[in-house]
Amino acid sequence: MSDKPTHALPSYLDAEHLGPWGIYLQQVDRVTPYLGPLARWVETLKRPKRALIVDVPIELDNGSIAHFEGYRVQHNTSRGPGKGGVRFHQDVTLSEVMALAAWMSVKNAAVNLPYGGAKGGIRVDPRVLSQSELERMTRRYTSEIGVIIGPSKDIPAPDVNTNAQTMAWMMDTYSMNEGATATGVVTGKPIALGGSLGRVEATGRGVFVTACEAARDRNVDVSTARVIVQGFGNVGGTAARLFHETGAKVIAVQDHTGTVYNPAGLDVHKLLSHVSQKGGVGGFSAAEALDNAQFWELETEFLIPAALEGQINEANAGKVRAKIVVEGANGPTTPIADDILRENGVYVVPDVLANAGGVTVSYFEWVQDFSSFFWSEEEINNRLERLMREAYAAVSQMAKEHNVTLRTAAFIVACTRILQARQVRGLYP
Numbered sequence: 001m002s003d004k005p006t007h008a009l010p011s012y013l014d015a016e017h018l019g020p021w022g023i024y025l026q027q028v029d030r031v032t033p034y035l036g037p038l039a040r041w042v043e044t045l046k047r048p049k050r051a052l053i054v055d056v057p058i059e060l061d062n063g064s065i066a067h068f069e070g071y072r073v074q075h076n077t078s079r080g081p082g083k084g085g086v087r088f089h090q091d092v093t094l095s096e097v098m099a100l101a102a103w104m105s106v107k108n109a110a111v112n113l114p115y116g117g118a119k120g121g122i123r124v125d126p127r128v129l130s131q132s133e134l135e136r137m138t139r140r141y142t143s144e145i146g147v148i149i150g151p152s153k154d155i156p157a158p159d160v161n162t163n164a165q166t167m168a169w170m171m172d173t174y175s176m177n178e179g180a181t182a183t184g185v186v187t188g189k190p191i192a193l194g195g196s197l198g199r200v201e202a203t204g205r206g207v208f209v210t211a212c213e214a215a216r217d218r219n220v221d222v223s224t225a226r227v228i229v230q231g232f233g234n235v236g237g238t239a240a241r242l243f244h245e246t247g248a249k250v251i252a253v254q255d256h257t258g259t260v261y262n263p264a265g266l267d268v269h270k271l272l273s274h275v276s277q278k279g280g281v282g283g284f285s286a287a288e289a290l291d292n293a294q295f296w297e298l299e300t301e302f303l304i305p306a307a308l309e310g311q312i313n314e315a316n317a318g319k320v321r322a323k324i325v326v327e328g329a330n331g332p333t334t335p336i337a338d339d340i341l342r343e344n345g346v347y348v349v350p351d352v353l354a355n356a357g358g359v360t361v362s363y364f365e366w367v368q369d370f371s372s373f374f375w376s377e378e379e380i381n382n383r384l385e386r387l388m389r390e391a392y393a394a395v396s397q398m399a400k401e402h403n404v405t406l407r408t409a410a411f412i413v414a415c416t417r418i419l420q421a422r423q424v425r426g427l428y429p
C-alpha cells in the first residue's frame with residue numbers, strides 16, 4: 001500500500017496534473033498532525049465549498065465574438081463571507097483559482113480577519129484587449145458571477161492584471177443588477193467610489209513590515225541589507241520602494257521582461273518610472289542585464305518573490321543564497337523547495353502571512369464602506385502595521401513551540417481557527 005496521503009480528489013481535476021491545488025493539499029497534510037481533535041474536520045479544507053465556472057462572451061472591437069473562461073471559487077466560508085482577488089491571466093486554471101481561494105481562507109484566518117477564502121479569474125491575456133473590450137469582459141464576468149458575490153457573501157478585490165478600474169466596473173455592474181449602489185461588493189476600489197486610502201500600497205507595505213519583523217528574529221539590519229525582488233508590480237514595486245527608502249540596497253529586480261542588476265543598489269524610484277513608461281524593467285540603463293536563472297543565485301539578505309506561483313522550486317531552491325525569503329506572491333515556493341530552503345537555513349516568511357497586508361486594508365475598506373465613515377491614511381497604515389506585527393508574533397511563537405517552519409505554523413494557527421468555527425457551527429442540516 002502506498003504511504004502517500006490519499007485525497008478524495010474531485011472528478012473535475014486531473015490527478016496526474018494537480019497544479020497549485022496539489023501544492024495546497026500537501027500543505028494541509030503537513031499541518032494535519034498538529035490539529036488535534038479538530039483533524040476530524042480536515043477534509044473540509046480539502047475541497048472548495050463552491051466552484052463556479054462561467055462563459056464570458058464579448059463582442060470585440062472588430063465585430064467578432066470572443067469567449068473567455070471565467071471562475072469564482074469560494075473555498076471556505078465558515079468564518080465569514082468569501083474574500084479574495086480576481087486575476088486576469090492567460091494561464092489561469094480551475095486548479096489555480098481553487099488553490100488561491102484556499103490560501104485566502106488560510107490567510108484571512110492567520111491574520112484573524114472575519115472572512116472565509118475565495119478567488120476568481122479569467123483565462124485571458126488582458127494586454128491583447130482594448131480598454132473597452134476589457135470593460136465589456138469585466139462587466140459580463142461580474143454579471144455571470146453575480147449570483148454568488150455580494151457585500152455579505154463574497155467580496156472580490158484586485159489581483160494580477162486587475163486594478164482599481166477593474167473594481168469600479170465590477171462595483172458598477174453589480175450595483176446596476178441589484179438596483180442599488182453597493183460599494184461593499186468589492187474592495188481595492190478608486191477612492192472616489194469608497195476605496196480606502198493606503199489600499200494600493202498595502203500588500204507591499206505588509207511585506208515590508210513582516211520582513212522587518214523577520215529581520216529582528218534573524219539579526220539582520222534592514223537599513224544595510226541587500227534585497228532582490230521578482231515581480232515589480234503592485235506588490236514587488238511597493239516593497240522594493242519601502243526597502244529602498246529605509247536605506248536597504250535593492251540590487252536586482254526581475255519581471256516578465258528580464259532581470260536588472262546593480263550591486264551598488266538600483267535607484268528604485270527611477271526604475272519605477274522606467275517601468276511605468278516601458279512596461280517592464282528590461283532596458284533600464286542604470287543597471288546591467290542579468291540572466292534570469294542567475295537572479296536566484298545572488299547573495300542577499302532578502303529575496304522577495306512577488307510575481308507568480310512555483311517560482312522557487314526543486315530546480316533553483318538549492319541555489320538560493322538569501323538569508324530571508326519574504327513571499328509577496330501567492331504560492332511562490334513549492335513544498336519540495338520549502339524543504340530544501342529549510343535544510344539550507346533559509347528563513348521563509350510565508351505568503352499567507354507576508355502578503356496579508358492587502359486583504360487587511362481591504363477589510364478596513366469594507367468596514368469603512370459599511371459605516372460610510374472614512375479613516376486617514378496614517379490611521380490605516382498604523383492599524384495595518386499593528387495587525388501584521390501581531391500576526392507575525394503569533395505565528396512565530398507557534399513555530400517555536402512546535403519547532404516547525406513559519407508556513408506550517410501559519411497553517412496551524414489558521415486551520416485551527418477555521419475548523420473551530422466549522423465545529424461550533426456544526427454541519428447543516
Ligand SMILES: NC(=O)c1ccc[n+]([C@@H]2O[C@H](COP(=O)([O-])OP(=O)(O)OC[C@H]3O[C@@H](n4cnc5c(N)ncnc54)[C@H](O)[C@@H]3O)[C@@H](O)[C@H]2O)c1
Binds near residue numbers: 235358359
Ligand atoms: N495586489 C495585491 O494586493 C496582492 C495581495 C496579495 C498577494 N498578491 C500576489 O502578489 C503577486 C503579484 O501581484 P501584483 O498585484 O503585484 O501583480 P502585478 O500585475 O501588479 O505585478 C506582477 C508582476 O509580476 C511580473 N511577472 C509576471 N510574470 C512573470 C514571470 N514569468 N517572471 C518574472 N516576473 C513576472 C510582472 O512583470 C509584474 O512586475 C501575485 O502572486 C498576487 O497573487 C497580490
